[in-house]
Amino acid sequence: MEKKNLDWANLSFAYMKTDYRYVANYTKAAGKWDEGGLTTDDKVVMSECAGVLQYSQSVFEGLKAYTTKKGEIVCFRPDLNGQRMYDSAQRLEIPPFPVDRFVEAVKEVVKADEAWVPPYGTGATLYIRPYVFGISPVIGVKPADDYQFRILTTPVGPYFKGGAKPIYVRITDYDRAAPHGTGNIKAGLNYAMSLKAIMEAHRLGFAENIYLDAATRTKIEETGGANILFVDQDNTLVVPKSDSILPSITRRSLVYVAQHYLGMKVDERPVYFKEVKDGNFKECGLCGTAAVISPIGKINDHGTDINIASGMEKMGPWMTKLRETLLGIQEGEIEAPEGWICHIC
Ligand SMILES: *Cc1c(COP(=O)(O)O)cnc(C)c1O
Numbered sequence: 001m002e003k004k005n006l007d008w009a010n011l012s013f014a015y016m017k018t019d020y021r022y023v024a025n026y027t028k029a030a031g032k033w034d035e036g037g038l039t040t041d042d043k044v045v046m047s048e049c050a051g052v053l054q055y056s057q058s059v060f061e062g063l064k065a066y067t068t069k070k071g072e073i074v075c076f077r078p079d080l081n082g083q084r085m086y087d088s089a090q091r092l093e094i095p096p097f098p099v100d101r102f103v104e105a106v107k108e109v110v111k112a113d114e115a116w117v118p119p120y121g122t123g124a125t126l127y128i129r130p131y132v133f134g135i136s137p138v139i140g141v142k143p144a145d146d147y148q149f150r151i152l153t154t155p156v157g158p159y160f161k162g163g164a165k166p167i168y169v170r171i172t173d174y175d176r177a178a179p180h181g182t183g184n185i186k187a188g189l190n191y192a193m194s195l196k197a198i199m200e201a202h203r204l205g206f207a208e209n210i211y212l213d214a215a216t217r218t219k220i221e222e223t224g225g226a227n228i229l230f231v232d233q234d235n236t237l238v239v240p241k242s243d244s245i246l247p248s249i250t251r252r253s254l255v256y257v258a259q260h261y262l263g264m265k266v267d268e269r270p271v272y273f274k275e276v277k278d279g280n281f282k283e284c285g286l287c288g289t290a291a292v293i294s295p296i297g298k299i300n301d302h303g304t305d306i307n308i309a310s311g312m313e314k315m316g317p318w319m320t321k322l323r324e325t326l327l328g329i330q331e332g333e334i335e336a337p338e339g340w341i342c343h344i345c
Helices: 051-055 077-093 097-111 190-193 195-203 249-260 273-277 317-330
Strands: 021-027 037-039 059-060 063-067 073-076 123-133 147-156 166-173 227-232 238-241 266-269 281-288 290-299 305-306 341-343
Touching: 021 097, 037 097, 051 123, 059 077, 059 190, 063 097, 073 097, 073 290, 077 097, 077 123, 077 249, 097 147, 097 341, 227 249, 227 317, 238 249, 249 266, 249 281, 249 290, 249 317, 273 281, 273 290, 281 317, 290 317
Parallel strands: 166 290, 238 266
Antiparallel strands: 021 037, 021 147, 059 123, 063 073, 063 123, 073 341, 123 147, 227 238, 227 281, 281 290, 290 305
16 A cells, blocks of 8 residues: 655644545434445535534544554544544434444544555654534424434644644633533534634634633633643642543543553542642643643733743653653553554554
């Protein structure tokens, strides 16, 4: 199999059409998902009144396939993406796509798009985007009758070009998720309403928004697309806990790595913004599939800077260890816990 002729190390995080995608359809008439399969057709044709277009009935996932040092193509814990998409779908009255079929579909499409999986050592990956949406017409507010599940793939470049530099973020006055709302599911609707906040933040020179809990505005939640981690003065990994935070697979994996590989104590609990202002944390970072960990050096609170001790020059020692250990596990250089690495080809 010949790889595509791309400048892998310089790809950005942008959509590029690959050869194959996976499609399955659910109809209310059949009462189940059809057998699905690969297609080269990148176009979706649907009613002008489709449920996704009128009432945003859609959920999605994001994971990556990459080449290990040994030359194998793998992905990381796709079963957890499948389960999270199943849970997200149920919250929006979308018929859930079975988790085992999700994993098989990911493998099938990555195998078909093998020529697009970046070679080892480039830092690039094949980003995999599974999604489900209401495709049949809906005008009175109700769930659609019919749905489409798709997986597209697109090669993306390394998240950090030239080292993981700490970022400067702000506390935002916008709210991301209400208690008992949809903050804990991966749905486009959570992103649509974050766009104004992120564009404002960028215009003001901040990389991201930190959202506080909507009910009391005293607790740290997460950013628009990544969970937050802290290291306190006793070297404990402190992880904000709330029902309105999206359950990041990277965060859950890092918690395991901290406990079982690095011997760190982990405290998952509500984290008050006051603790951050009081300087209780010496390191802080964002975590998600794309960057694994992105260090935070400084937080702006309505004009006042809160400096994290690890600073704006480089990632702190614990965040570095966490990131390098998880990357080592993903790349096959450190032995992975059972079931974490899914071999594709
Ligand atoms: C996807 C996402 C994350 C990160 O989850 P991973 O599974 O680690 O990629 C965090 N927060 C939000 C809001 C997300 O949508």
